Amino acid sequence: MTRNGGVESPSPRPRIHQTHPHDTPHFHSTVSERKLRRFNYLIFIFRLAAFCFALSAVVFMIATKSGSPRWYDFGAFRFVIAANVIVTLYSLFEMVASAWEISRGSTIFPECWQVWFDFGHDQVFAYLLLSADSAGTEMARQLRGIATCNAFCIQSDISVALGFAGFLFLMISSLLSGFRVVSFILNGSRFHV
């Protein structure tokens, strides 16, 4: 098979090539557009879940009664708070970007930037959140040995668990945005059919 022989490919599914991804939505085939829309809804839902879990992790960790130990007394819990705040803000931004893409059919940044931005930040923040929550788990385990730790221990346990749930959704988002990146590299468009 020569290098120019790509036309007669008996590929299992017929594939649609968008000539200009930046065109108005009228130029996309309806099948492709419907699939992309479903994909974007899926991403939006995972972003929303990550946002909710990260936000509640922050709230649970911060809201402590006076008199008990506070989160800023422990390095690991400071790390947990920082990572969850970052993920909360990032998820909020990505929800806006996703809603923008669903409603207008185009990305906020140019398409090439957008797919790499999403994927890179998803990866880094997923690893960051997992790292923070692992350190927080170890810290919470150590705290158990201290006699004065009662309500704060339970709160920090819940906060770390919520952080892990947020990590799970962020990890799935990173898989989806990774798919978009490779789809963009291979086909020159984030559309995939």
Place this chain on the structure above:
Amino acid sequence: MTRNGGVESPSPRPRIHQTHPHDTPHFHSTVSERKLRRFNYLIFIFRLAAFCFALSAVVFMIATKSGSPRWYDFGAFRFVIAANVIVTLYSLFEMVASAWEISRGSTIFPECWQVWFDFGHDQVFAYLLLSADSAGTEMARQLRGIATCNAFCIQSDISVALGFAGFLFLMISSLLSGFRVVSFILNGSRFHV
């Protein structure tokens, strides 16, 4: 553009479609084959690096003088050892698989299984190793406060640092094998041009 209009696509690079990915290497174009070979060498190097770092992390953690605290006295360090042993064995297997693919031009398992197996295990073990090393870092930080901790502290610090280096290479491998998975989904072959 209709659904059947995919022939006249002015895609930036001409693309080669392998009709049967399981055919002998004679049927692959030379350009595609050379690129795949370079890709496989790259994967092999990252596997080798992950193997070396994970193995030395295990060795550094285990080799302690008698009389000092041992790694199995601490839950977090048991986790570090377990994760590094798993990554060592997995990297060894993947090195064999990669060498097999370079020398024979075909995967050990059927191609579909192989790409998903690689990617899934890369992801899970990368997250596992990062989690273990984060918990180990927190434990090592706590150990600093104890007066009896001298040589063991330094050894565990080095071991955790080596584990982080191993994680880095495993993470890059997971990106590469993720690329192979999406390439397989989109083009029906792990070959990409």
